Amino acid sequence: MSRMDRETIKQALKVYFIMGSTNCLASDPGKILKEAINGGITLFQFREKGLNALAGKEKRSLAMRLQSICKEHGIPFIINDDIELAIELEADGVHIGQEDEPAEAVRAKIGDRILGVSVHSLEEAEAAQRAGADYFGIGPVFATVTKEDAKPERGTVLIEMLREKGFQVPIVGIGGIHAGNAASVIEAGADGVSVITAISTAKDAAAAAAELKKSVGV
DSSP, rough: OOEEEEEEEHTTTTEEEEOOOOOOOSHHHHHHHHHHHTOOEEEEEEOOOSOOOOHHHHHHHHHHHHHHHHHHOOOOOOEEEEEHHHHTTTSSEEOOOTTTTTTHHHHHHHHEEEEEEEEEOOHHHHHHHHHHHHHHEOSSOOOOOOSTTTOOOOOTTTHHHHHHHOOOSSSSSSSSSSSSTTHHHHHOOOOOOEHHHHHHTSSHHHHHHHHHHHHHHO
């Protein structure tokens, strides 16, 4: 596949849904994903982590099922951390954190697939940009309980700083974001917002996605 251009990535980041089986305790992950797509999500990341997370064949099977749903609806499918699985399934891209394999090595492995990198400082942003990151994930913007090892909430300070310094790399905010505060993340300079529980635990995933879409001005 050819490298996705920056403007296309910006549009894809608008309403970025992240989910794994551990985030869908009340319903089937496939059902929630379909509802979220109907509500207007623009990108999906498969993130299978936490207590009782699937592994091995079960993880691969769920990834394939969710990828199939994304393909059917034209939604880019990203895999969190698991580079080998992403390559095996020919996913559209991967997202990595600072504790994962170095971004340069990941870029070399995945070729032109989308590479998202979590950054928490100017130095990390500069390094990720040099490594060829297609977008930055910045957060937690607001307090979150989804990640057990989440850093303290930082607001939109880093997003604003990177824009003031002229960074053109697409940015998506993450952490405690919902329809009621998403607009402030966009106003700070982010191209989109990424959420987990705002959709995965909502009574109506489609409605929750639609509200997010509206709040970010899509």
